[in-house]
Amino acid sequence: MTGTRPRDELLGELGERVIDSFRYLQREVTVPHPGLIHVTRSEADIMRIIMEEPGTTVTEIARAFGQHKSNTSARIAALVEKGLAEKGTAEGDGREVRVYATKQAVANLAGYRRVWAEHLAPLSSADDTRLQVAVEVLGEIAEALAAESRRGAPQQADSGV
Template sequence: MTGTPPRSELLGEIGQSVIDSFRYLQREVTVPHAGLIHITRSEADIMRILMEEPGTTVTEIARAFGQHKSNTSARIAALVEKGLAEKRSAAGDGREVRVYPTVTARTNLEGYRQVWAEHLEPLSTASDERLAIAAEVLGEIAEALARGTTASSSENPRP
């Protein structure tokens, strides 16, 4: 009789599946879709940080990717031009600039969530109950990873 694989094996499989799926789903934000603003992969990386940590500085974002601040600033400028990000001076220090996602960015993400759902719909026969469990587990993992990354983002750049 075969039992459930060990927890470490299951978690490793989840991680691999997330990585394998990510490259296909991320591609969708880089191609035009009616009513949505498409962005480059580098801009998508920045938007993920802004959605997780609104108010991140340009320097923190550059460090997270091991990039020069000027390259990151150019990408952020493109996001500002597209209406997906806004820069604000930090309270108390007008020299420090913080970057935030806009309402348009949040609406755009919801649009891409619908695109992803349309792509994934025919790929799984799982019941709504199983999908709810999968979404809960993956959401829990994503939140824990974000908390861990947030706590040490200034000391340990993201991979």
């Protein structure tokens, strides 16, 4: 009989597995696929933020990555040129630029979800029930991490991983 491993051990391994998987799946958005718009890794990071937080300011995006605002602005300009992002200003305050994902960005993400599904399908024997649980657990963690980030929770020290 094998016992259940401690929660902290399981969560630690889950984090490691997410990072291991991410680096392979992230690569898919940086290479051309027919009918899809590929982006750089930095642009993909920005897209995740603006899809999660529509109307995020350029300053907030730059701060999230520890980048200079000018570097972030250049990446956003590239996303606008690709048709994946659009810029606007806050009502009542035209000084701060806000960034939004376009309908084309939403369609592009749906296309990449299909690419990821095709890539992952032959790699997992999990049935639909196990996949649903995995999606729910990872979704809960992702939402909590995003909320923590929005609150400005202190980041953990870089472990060098």
